[in-house]
Amino acid sequence: MSIKNAFYAQSGGVTAVINASACGVIETARANSDKIGTVYAGHNGIIGALREELIDTSLESKEDIAALRHTPSGAFGSCRYKLKNFEENKREYERLIEVFQAHNIGYFFYNGGGDSQDTAYKVSQLSEKMGYPITCIGVPKTVDNDLPFTDNCPGFGSVAKYVAISTQEAAMDIQSMCESSTKVFILEVMGRHAGWIAAAGGLAGKDASEAPHIILFPEVAFDREKFLARVDDSVKKYGYCVVVASEGAQYEDGRFVADAGQKDAFGHTQLGGVAPALANMVKQALGYKYHWAVADYLQRAARHIASATDVDQAYAMGKAAVEFALEGRNAVMPIIVREPGEHYKWTIGEAPLSQVANQEKKMPIHYITDDGFGITEECRRYLEPLIRGEDYPPYEHNGLPKYVKLKNTLAEKKLSTSFDI
């Protein structure tokens, strides 16, 4: 039996640690070169497979692959592209088989969130539906922490650490100025459907008396009056108020708070931002001096302050994916299992791709305090271990992190046909 090559790709929004998973996949494949041939990385995710743009990772040095562990973003390019259903676009699947066959690919590793695991699941059906033998393993990744089965998702711990520290630091800033300056600060964080990232802001304070005084979750209907009353109460009690708002905060009727109906001078609808919308409410109703920040991509790219736990887990998921494949498992995704006990300990389990795809794990309601504005002790116990430890990248003399830029040399094309996305 000839040794099969592997295809690895990154999909969906990138994170501070998705390259650590890539590092785990490639290093583990290299360590098993008697069983796995070349690892080809898709240039821009599955798009690279469809276009036959395969990056030959065997041309990268051992040092550069190792440096992926501390390099944020997607080193091979990621994509937002979802395969259609088999029946809807059979041509896509035929193309994948052509490309995989041409490059002797027998292993498929797909690194992403819910949508991406849907793609991985569809590819895993190629064997059955089209008679092409391929071992297909998902590698979990998402800052949103919304994949089912796994205790948490690689990528989340580092965003959580960034948001917790940023909230802590900004809160100290406001507190020291509130006597004669800014009294209300609003930090907008990611999480359109689930409040995990906003919840992480809650780690900045020990309880409701410490900042953040208010967290807004997509899981709790936004009530303008209740929100303003709490802001006012915090300012009166503590001298200031810090709010961490999920971008997905919404009213009872499902309308996003960010969608404040703004128009510019020409009458064009303006793009939201839940932070400026909230700031405006505070200004109109209470008149307090405010500031707001929108962390946006900074939060998910912040490898400079990645969680060591997260980096370890991201690497371990990549490594486990290759080991699963070598053990003959198929259509599964390694997951993180939290072991019972007082001290945090995790092991690796597995989940079937057929059940992972397209599911969303929201915050359990008992992780949110009764007033809807904070996190419970149980939530805290869940979140804390995930942000533990610092895993600093090396730095250049010029004061910037030494992130690796791979050569990303494409393998020679073997097919004469091209494919339009």
Next chain:
Amino acid sequence: MSIKNAFYAQSGGVTAVINASACGVIETARANSDKIGTVYAGHNGIIGALREELIDTSLESKEDIAALRHTPSGAFGSCRYKLKNFEENKREYERLIEVFQAHNIGYFFYNGGGDSQDTAYKVSQLSEKMGYPITCIGVPKTVDNDLPFTDNCPGFGSVAKYVAISTQEAAMDIQSMCESSTKVFILEVMGRHAGWIAAAGGLAGKDASEAPHIILFPEVAFDREKFLARVDDSVKKYGYCVVVASEGAQYEDGRFVADAGQKDAFGHTQLGGVAPALANMVKQALGYKYHWAVADYLQRAARHIASATDVDQAYAMGKAAVEFALEGRNAVMPIIVREPGEHYKWTIGEAPLSQVANQEKKMPIHYITDDGFGITEECRRYLEPLIRGEDYPPYEHNGLPKYVKLKNTLAEKKLSTSFDI
């Protein structure tokens, strides 16, 4: 001669390293306890002096004072409060003398930017104008880097490092996604009058071919058409475009770009944000998928990624202030002097408070490229040393930095009168 006590206070917007200056002041005073008595810190800056709210720093442990070096924000509270002219409000000056006299204060250290050095200068005139002998030394601080005489300001290097790294990390994120997702990313940074912080974003790339592709300075009139053309050009050439925009970016006529004339659903004027205003232009004119971030306080509070050079200099300024006082100098401020030569080296000089106050140092025009969108090699040579080195705070087991919270015990009041601010 009885030993005189000292008054130290923090003023204006706080920074990641203003407490390092406080640490320098207090440790140096303690090391000279034969010449300087207790260091009283103003609770909320000069307001603390007026209200006779003096924090007795002698009640803080050696360890806690040492921990100020790695703790962001203003440990004693800061303020936005400017003393009026002597002639306009003589009562304020009389009150200061009463409080200083009551607590045997002979040294005055004021840690702040341009406005604060104006206050320091006014206090230094107390000797002459009101016959109260006091040695008055300014301690420079401002993230805006706009104080005259000093080569750079403590506080700036750490913001610069944060902005350079955040730009680098976010740019890598966009680059990896641009094939099928976001193509334009805009990061808004501080700097209402001077573009120093925005310039620091330029350190993320080696030249115009690397992100950030566009920097918007307050010093260069904003030209909508030219801006949009450059965005389009970058997307076409590199696949994506990263913009670092100073909050102070403005049109030829002085109107802020952030002031986009937005109205909400009720017709209320909306608060700007240059980033969302620019994003909207891009959307309307070019239709590219965009994202934007507003760093706001996160940038100046980010002690977790402070520049080691900046921390050293902030401490050194506090130390030098006390040494200057002990050498009998008065009405001066220690400054950072860049020594000539290929390798960065700095020493400590001094500037007279009478000339420091109320001056603003803008970016020299030869630090900005001819097209107005980038920084020159000379600017790069100026900025780079300021972000060199990492000075990480210690961390708690829970994954958060171990920042110190002082006891901040107020000294017993000796005056029967209060003072309304």
